[in-house]
Amino acid sequence: MSGFFSPFITKPVSVSQIMLHVLFALIPGIALYVWFYGPAILVSITLASITALGIEALMLKIQHKPVAPYLKDNSALLTAWLLALSIPTLAPWWLVVVGTAFAISISKHLYGGLGNNPFNPAMVGYAVLIISFPAYMTHWLAPQGVGGVSMSFSDQLGYMFQGLLPDGLTLDAVTMATPLDTLKTQLHQHSQIEHILNMPIYGHLAGKGGEWVAGGFLLGGFYLFAKRLISWHLPVAFLGSLFLIAGIFHLFDPAHYAAPLLHLFSGAAMLGAFFILTDPVTSPTTPRGKLIFAAGAALLTYLIRVFGGFPDGIAFATLLMNITVPLLDAWTQPKVFGKKEKRS
Amino acid sequence: MKTLYQFHGGIHPPTNKTQSTQTPIRLAQLPVKLVIPLHQHVGNCAKPVVEAGDYVLKGQLIGRPDGHLSSAIHASTSGTIAAIDMQPVAHASGMADLCVTLIPDGLDKWIELAPCDDWQSLPHTELRHILRNAGVVGLGGAVFPSDMKLYAHKHKIKTLVLNGAECEPFITCDDLLMRERAGEILLGIEMMRTLLYAEEVLIGIEDNKPEAIAAMQAAVTAGGYARMEVIAVPTIYPGGGAKQLIRVLTGIEVAAGVRSTNLGVQCFNVGTAYSVWRAIRYGEPLISRVVTVTGNVAHPQNFDALIGTPMDELVAQADQLPGTTGYIMGGPMMGVLMPSMQVGMIKATNCIIASSDQLFPAAKPAVSCIRCTRCADVCPAELQPQELYWFAKAKNLDKAEDYHLFDCIECGACSYVCPSNIPLVQYYRFAKSEIWAQEAGKKAADAARERHEYRESRIEREKREKAEKLAAKEKAAQDARAQRAALAAVPETGTMPVAAENPVQQKIQAAIEHAKLQAAAAKPKNTEQLTPHQLAEIADIEARRARVRELAKDNTEE
């Protein structure tokens, strides 16, 4: 018997499967990442995954919760993957571990575990790292074919785990500022957008390599959408608003404000639109709430990118909008069947 | 082609209907005994009018309606009443209720019925009276007395909706009834239309029942019914909910707590229409109904079974398979697990599913809600089930009510899709009954407060009245003393002529006179008009007292 009370049947779908689908949807983006930046990211992902599962199990054990069912829900894995994808490729191993551990233990379990955390755990992890270890958070590898020197996989591992660089190599030679960072720095030096975009790190739309990875995440987003795992509201409102805001600034002053497509395909915009903002636990539940939430996140992202001090704004935009979720939910309760207007 | 509307959400669970539609409706065997609950309908429990040991005929009244909202209960066959006592009934609580146990004599002998060839000539009140006394209630599951729903002022009801949607998986009783008895259903619908003065009739049937749709359509054409339409509606659960079907057919949304009749629509189940026809045309009370027996049985099918038939006897006729763990009354989405396999079927029993572990595997353990809002996506009442769950779980009942808990129709769609396997509906049921209990408690408290305050004021009043009485008595006594004093004073003063010159004194004098008279009147009456004998006695006593006084005086002087 399914239980003593109806309904006696349920649709064969589980949280674990949903999370698995989301992980699956990340694969095209990760594959392109590996293609352009080498396999070091896989090491980070693996490291983050192991840490996440270990910390998750520990936290469940401490709280006397059943470990196996919750460990199998794959939510910790998703947090780990998202965090690993957000931090620089050449991040030392302990950075990944600290970030993941903080995300799982503090921002997830101290708030009551899955379903109760108000803030996106991966983004909390990212925020903690970028505030605490800003220097390490700039170790982005240059994509293949850009920059003079390229690092072999074993060299990368050597740096990640032992902090050692091969003889004759400096960190500056192998890492570089992200396209968004470069843009900001160059604009500060009174360069024109046109000239900046002619630099070798830029590709067709945005950063070379990065634009392709973003495309991979977009593809994964379409998969999630086709599988009806996410609703259209969040990604469409986010990308649409970002496009619109960037477009307005760009039209106003094309020399100093980059084209909207550059914003969509730079940094974590695509990852954020389809995988970070769409975290159901930390986003609003009502359709209108989702639209406002995503539009707000887009505005904040743009403001932080263009006028703020950090290279990318997704993490802080997400966290700031997470604060508003209970309010948005309460404000945007939809109309009920047969009732004239929304609840007073 | 009529434009159809949509309602929000809905799900597509496996229908599992074909199993039980392969054979026609079969007349169920007469059971060994019948357990007929006296409370099978919305409203007051019927009052038993028979006693243990009585012999009753098929169709004889055994429970009369008690009060305005109630319905009659009849003997389903002829036989002897074995007991009238508390027995487990087909209810989610598994508790006992008053039931009549009837041992059939096998003759199945009808009581004399009062058929009616010409029902159009009867006044509407008379027709409603017949329905009430025939125990006709809504057979879609709500079991609301039909006579109460068939009352309308002229031109108030535009549309009569007939519900043949049957959206719940497994259930096929309405399907088979429509296939086989379409003509009689339409005759009943016509009666309903007349009673409601309804302009048009819309018969909604889900498009997964082409045979029923065809049969009903053919019957409408054959009968030449005007403004009566058979409409195929999309198969989606819970499209057969009254509110949802009304929405699909008419576009009207009936909110919780609103009567559909106020919006010009009334809705009945097709099975009810059939029973209305039988009750009015042939005078047959509602003592049997079509019931689907399916699930873990070798031959799933529909039976025309007597109300009160023990479920296990009925399921046995469809060849129950081993591994049956219990019976579900109704469908798998909204049905109720029976407390025992022996409970008698009731008017609301549209389906009995023999459940097994294979059919309904054990639920996976519930995990945390991840706010994925799949529940909100499928909720036909457009609620936010994840919020309601949150509030119900925290027992934050006010907030749950605020978020329209009572608009929930408990269709179970949210629980069905929940990836966390949370028994959502169960939380809503808990919250609803908790709120009802609190409201009942509040009502009782208000009544108690009122009674207490009344008692306080009564005690206060009594105290006051007592004090007033006492004061009045004291005053009277004082007055009396004053009068006596006045009486003694008058002869001594002897100033009457002088006083008479002064008007104030005159008044006082008058008062004194009056008081004197009163005092005289107040004097014990038994000292006047005494017999000579009594006077002699008194004189004698007085003489004795005088002598005693004399003696006493002498003694002191000595």
Next chain:
Amino acid sequence: MISALLVMAAIAGILGAILGFAAIKFRVEGNPLVAKIDAVLPQTQCGQCGFPGCKPYATAIAEGVADINMCPPGGEEGIQKLADLLGMEFKPFGGETKPKPKSVAVIDESTCIGCTLCIQACPVDAIVGAAKQLHTIIAAECTGCELCVPPCPVDCILMVPIAENLSNWKWKYPVYALTVSSSGNAAL
């Protein structure tokens, strides 16, 4: 200088008049807080709080004389409601005071001598009877306060807990154990 003083005085006068008018116009009879607290109390009038009824207890709470955890019939929910109403912390029952199952008084009719003592004790007039006549309790009106029990000289009044039946049956709070998984790696 003078004009400023005059203006100030005039303003003071006007405002004073408005305040005075408001005090008369919007005068509130009685203490509304008492009524609000009274509305939350279960109205058993049992006196278990140490006050002679629900209203006096409500008044005492409003005046800050009494604690909010002294009403056993209200249960912990009652305390919670009072705490919410008054913006106070929830305070559990202390010591002896414990909520009991809701009961009604029943008179054993074979023992009752018709003394009317219980009738006088009942705070809600739920007992009917007369001197030297059998008394009975209107179950629907009985608040279960037990005040009729001690006065009875023949101890014929019993407190009977209200049994669950079909009309007062409630759906239970769903308790679904987080089951032990097959890998054996779980508990609760």
